[in-house]
Amino acid sequence: MDILIPQNWTPKEIDRANTKRVEFRRNPYTSGVANLDNMIALDKAVILCPAHTRKFSPKRARYCVHPAANLRRVVGDCDVCKERGLSFLFICEKDALEERKKVEKFNRAREYGFLYKG
């Protein structure tokens, strides 16, 4: 079979060929949303920037914000856009249940306990 390679491409043909070539360029990175899906499938903690938090439905993913008030906002890389900054931390409901128990246990201890510093 002969492959014909035109030698005198017009600029429009070159643009069209470049556009087509991009489709076959190897992409070593998983897209942000696919990465988020993977994290959710593995029940991993998810960090999302404010912009992607607004698009994320924790209830549908069976996730919720971290029960500990001091871990709801964390500094980390967004799992969608990789932007680093003050973000929201979500954990899967299964882990959240255990973490909520710890938080409530500590809150009860704090209510009755006394701080000792020597």
Add this chain to the structure above:
Amino acid sequence: MEFAYDLVGNSAAVMERYQVAATNTTIGRPYLKTADGGTGIVLATVSGAVDFIGVNVDAAGTYVTAQQSDNSDTARLTSIIINPLAVYRARLCGGAANEALSAASVTTASTDGLSVTTSAFNPNSPDLDEGTIWGYSGANAGKAKKITSTATGVATVIVAFPFDTAVGDQFLYANVHPTRSILAQFGTDMTTIDATATLSSDATVITVKMLLNDLAGEGTTQSYAFIQFADSLFAGLT
């Protein structure tokens, strides 16, 4: 153990994800740096916290090394709080398996508040010298003091308890004390402190403060130590 706060002030928890070197499904375990020839960060041991990295907030999953038949990624990451000056709260336990603390009853009254005598409990075996003793029931309930010496059945303090101890009063003991830097003995799941073990003088863990409870507050299961890992790798000290 859980993230309590950062000594810097209002700073939020800073998180990174790292490849692990072992399967772990427990949340709240300390991790150490990747070893020479290792595959990832390693779990701290019950008495080892040198080159501390941080504490995890999710499970690492099942650790794999071999290529997977479905060509899925072999990475097993876990999310770690890496603040070098983070303070964590750890529950004080009466044994390695997260048992409740045991309250010891006074068998010989003291009229100066400088000693607690409990013939059925020996604070010198394991030796809890330099630890903390606090009232669980009786007149001194809710009052804590530093143990300055121990003998068979006797814990001595220098700063006296405010009230005399009476026979039947109960006290709780822990091997840690605020501002003491020691090699803490963690429970086997690494989320608690075994308050009954004798500690060495290693300085990898500092007790910042303690939250103690008496009988009314179920102190045997609801007492905590706030600890900081002094040998945090990200503090740039090593």
